[in-house]
Amino acid sequence: MADSTPSLPPMDPSVAKRLDPAFRNGSVTAIGVVLAFSLGFLNNWAAATVEWIPGDLFAVASIAVGIVFQVVAMAGMLAIESLEEAKYRRLIRIFMIGLALVSLGVLIAIGGDALGYGKTLLKR
Structure with missing residues (x-):
């Protein structure tokens, strides 16, 4: 006796796996919040009245x-193509690189202040 249930056609590997838009929207929100924090930190630091030293350039860069x-990750996430899983994963990797670089810069800035680099370099 043959099975009478219809079989699904084989999946075409050229068809990209798509994400649910609600899932992507959460990522857009998270990237936006972190981007706003990053821009705010840089803005507040640039507006400070303290004198900058050459060592600050590493953190700023x-x-x-x-x-x-x-910003590249955010712009990519706003495109409809970011619903494709491969492009979504690529944009998340780009965002994580940006997050790591901003975190490194903040740690350099905080570490420099904590270790007193600004005070010792200005006395020379």
Whole structure:
């Protein structure tokens, strides 16, 4: 006796797996919040009245490049193509690189202040 249930056609490997838009929306929100924090941190630091030292450029460069990565990830997430799983994963990797760079820059800035680099370099 043959099975009378209809079989599904084989999946075409060229068809990209798509994500649920609600899932992507959460990622857009998270990227937006982190991007806003990154921009806010850089803005507050730039507006500070303290004198900058050459060592601050390492932190600023890391934060600025990280922000560029985050903006690229945000712009990509807003495109409809980001619903394709491969593109979504690529954009998440780009965002994570940006997050790591911004975090590194913030740690360099905080570490420099905690270790007193600004005070010792200005006395020379």
